[in-house]
Amino acid sequence: MHRSSKRKAATAMPSSACNPGGRKKAAVSSDGGSLPDEMVMEVLLRLPVKSILRFRAVCRSWAALFSTDVFRSLHIADTASPKLLFVSPTTATSSTKVYSCSPSERKDDDALLFALDSACGSSMQLLTPAPCHGLSLLYDDTAPAYYICNAATRAVTRLPTFLHRATYTCAGFGFDARARKYKVVRLSKGTRHEVESVRCEVYTHGGGDGDCWRPPTGGGVPLGLRRFAHSAIANAALNNLPPVFANGSLHLVVQPNSFFRRPRAAVISFSLSEETFSFVGPPPFWTPEMYSSTASSLRETGERPFMPGTLGEHLVQMDNQLCMVRDLRYNPSGGCILEIWKLPDSTSSAWSLNHRINLFGRVARDLCRTQVVRVMGSTGNAGSRKKMIIATSEHIIFDKFQKKVCTYDLGSQSLETILSVTETRTSLQTMTPSSRFGLFEESLAPVSTTPPS
């Protein structure tokens, strides 16, 4: 890992011996040598997580400092280059391995983060494709159980069992900025015969609420939004689209095909601090004309894809805003287009076209051939070249799927594959395989807040 060498030690920090230029101060003294004390803190806050964990062994006061909430929250995560978290699709039923790699640096050193025993790799999904303040949420279909992990500190914990089971469920993860707590929100769509057709349960990570799932404090889904919530939850469950966390709320997109008219609500939102539901109106390209046409004319215009399991739109969080990706790869004019529509202000429903990814040639053909394309997020906001990170999934044959993560460089308009994995699905309930990739930012966010029982 790190090797100290004599040369390094000699040039490390100034002492009167190697700085004949004439500093009056004596060699390294106990007040920090030439580095002002208040600046030691500023330097520590900018260290990568691995270094901080190592420096706990420097002295007692540093070990204590690094465990304080103040330090953890002030620690500046490098948001410009998130890393990639990846759950390995082993079919072994005894353990799952989780790896990380860096999309912006193209190194092939996938680091094995941890292995979850008694969890099956092929049924494990990553529910946080975008970075969420340093933590990620995993879900094991077969157990069933949720896990929260911090990919930087490699800590992982299993959540207590949830209450409601149903055919269609989805779960999202986000950070409540007001209470300064992470929350997992699970939505389940019950049958029509049940009194409460949409159930919502919330788990607050970090105690304070008891270590259990509970109903949301702001009440359940309002009556007027029930049918939209049904569509959104079914959409999320069938197409493996976990709720997206943006601007303090979790968002789900409805399936426009489930309505006969242009739906009033396109996105159902759940605010993590208020724990209430609201909605966002439809984007301009969900035109009323789409609904008045018959199925055959829809095929002619090519507006809506006519293949089961593919989806017209999915949500993604980019630049701290909610965005909708419009999948136009089945465009009859031959191009391979993905449109990104942004919603700058969640109170109005003013969606505006932000980017248009227009791919040509072989790259376009490859992308068009894959079944599922999901934009996960973007890197390089503040400095390096901006790239979008895209996950794709292609059905090869029988039960084999090819899953890839690519980066799309906005400047050069080129698509580059970073990671490619072949997966064998044990159950073919849905054609859309679950997500194994997620982005994360380095953070010291604690995972186990209650002592293990």
Next chain:
Amino acid sequence: MAAAPSGSRTRMVTLISKGGRNFKMPEAVALVSSRSCREALDYIEYRGNNTMMIKLLDIDPKPVSMLVNFCNHMAAAATSAASDDAAQRMREWEERFLGDDVDQALLYDLLSAAISIQADGLIDLVCKRVAHMIKGKTPQEIRTILGIQDDLTPDQRDEIRTDNSWIDI
């Protein structure tokens, strides 16, 4: 804050280093870069055309001149349009600014100068650089560098090691 005079002269802020050397920057630049200047100018009701002088008499001329250079550059970059290329150029400039000829002593003097006038941009840059330099070191090296006593018991050290067994401690 007093309004700028309508004459053609721009108001300046002067930093005075050790040895009496003067380094000037326009007031507008100082306001953007330095919290101390902003606060000081908030208090002053009227000072005519007088230049504000800041004494940094125990800091060498070279770090002070680099500080002024940094502030001027950052203020100019802030006014131009943000773009991917501009951000890239800024990073390259920062690399050259804290290039190979900047040794440890100069780095710390630069930090002292930046702290004196609370130039947050430069403080951030230098701290990031120092963090980058020490991030790979062992705990013993850190103790040597900063002169910290090792007060951990063997049990405590073992506990830290097992908590994070994937790191060499």
